Amino acid sequence: MPDQTTTGTLLNAMRANPPLVQCITNFVAMNIAANVMLAAGASPAMVHAEEEAAEFAAISGALTINIGTLSTGWLAGMLSAARSARETGKPWVLDPVAHYATAFRRKAVAQLLELQPTIIRGNASEIIALAGGAGRGQGVDSRDPVELAEELARQLAERHECVVAVTGVTDFVTDGRKARRIAGGSPLMPQVTALGCSLTCLVGAFAATTPDNPFDATVAALAVFAVAGEQAGAAADGPASFSWRFLDALAALDAETLSAKARIMTA
Ligand SMILES: Nc1ncnc2c1ncn2[C@@H]1O[C@H](COP(=O)(O)OP(=O)(O)OP(=O)(O)O)[C@@H](O)[C@H]1O
Numbered sequence: 001m002p003d004q005t006t007t008g009t010l011l012n013a014m015r016a017n018p019p020l021v022q023c024i025t026n027f028v029a030m031n032i033a034a035n036v037m038l039a040a041g042a043s044p045a046m047v048h049a050e051e052e053a054a055e056f057a058a059i060s061g062a063l064t065i066n067i068g069t070l071s072t073g074w075l076a077g078m079l080s081a082a083r084s085a086r087e088t089g090k091p092w093v094l095d096p097v098a099h100y101a102t103a104f105r106r107k108a109v110a111q112l113l114e115l116q117p118t119i120i121r122g123n124a125s126e127i128i129a130l131a132g133g134a135g136r137g138q139g140v141d142s143r144d145p146v147e148l149a150e151e152l153a154r155q156l157a158e159r160h161e162c163v164v165a166v167t168g169v170t171d172f173v174t175d176g177r178k179a180r181r182i183a184g185g186s187p188l189m190p191q192v193t194a195l196g197c198s199l200t201c202l203v204g205a206f207a208a209t210t211p212d213n214p215f216d217a218t219v220a221a222l223a224v225f226a227v228a229g230e231q232a233g234a235a236a237d238g239p240a241s242f243s244w245r246f247l248d249a250l251a252a253l254d255a256e257t258l259s260a261k262a263r264i265m266t267a
């Protein structure tokens with residue numbers, strides 16, 4: 001099965017040459033996202049200051065931008081990093097956390113979208129609202145099923161000529177033409193904060209590994225989370241033990257197991 005094999009091949013390629021990924025994430029996610037990246041085999045750097053964000057993007061393999069704890073200073077850093085990534089031909093990933101909640105966030109996301117993200121990753125409520133639909137999100141949490149976001153994700157991908165990933169019980173990835181669903185994970189994942197933010201960083205790591213193929217990169221990152229999440233969930237007693245078991249499962253995951261266990265379906 002080609003998708004499964006590609007996923008394992010990309011995991012090996014990432015670990016053989018750990019990509020430097022500039023992660024502009026949020027105060028909640030910074031620690032867990034960096035640990036997720038290290039466990040999976042990437043090299044994260046949480047660099048967001050306006051004074052250095054653009055310079056750092058130019059030396060990174062990819063950039064990820066998450067607006068979870070936005071402020072004016074951080075936004076300036078995000079915009080200059082995204083401009084730099086575009087100018088230097090680096091893939092960049094947008095995570096539009098709760099962008100529908102306030103005017104400040106809506107405007108920030110509109111400015112970031114103008115800088116043409118390579119990939120957008122969000123939960124179902126975020127993607128529905130970004131495509132102009134009526135999402136039912138509450139703050140940073142989704143209250144919509146992925147299925148409701150699928151058609152809107154296709155439209156969003158076409159409009160912005162990018163890859164769009166919607167995560168939830170079964171994830172959905174599209175570039176506006178082709179699409180995949182990725183099953184797996186655990187109901188404990190939304191009970192641990194910032195795992196979606198961490199996944200956005202890992203999408204950046206895979207995009208750095210295969211910059212000409214952001215679709216396969218996104219599928220690979222989601223498949224890694226789905227398989228490691230399923231393994232951690234099977235042994236966990238609750239969100240706290242899930243959290244450390246998930247890091248251990250990520251670190252222990254090998255390409256053969258990933259390719260054998262990933263459940264990737266054409267949509
Ligand atoms: N009910 C579920 N069952 C299985 N996997 C899930 C479930 N909910 C979320 N996931 C997985 O959790 C990971 C994070 O996705 P999620 O949609 O929760 O992101 P998010 O809402 O942006 O998270 P956060 O904002 O807390 O970082 C993905 O790998 C997704 O597949």
Ligand SMILES: Cc1ncsc1CCO
Nearest residue numbers: 026028068069097140194
């Ligand atoms: C809880 C929370 N608040 C802002 S960002 C964040 C992490 C999950 O998106």
Ligand SMILES: [Mg+2]
Nearest residue numbers: 097123196197
């Ligand atoms: Mg999120």
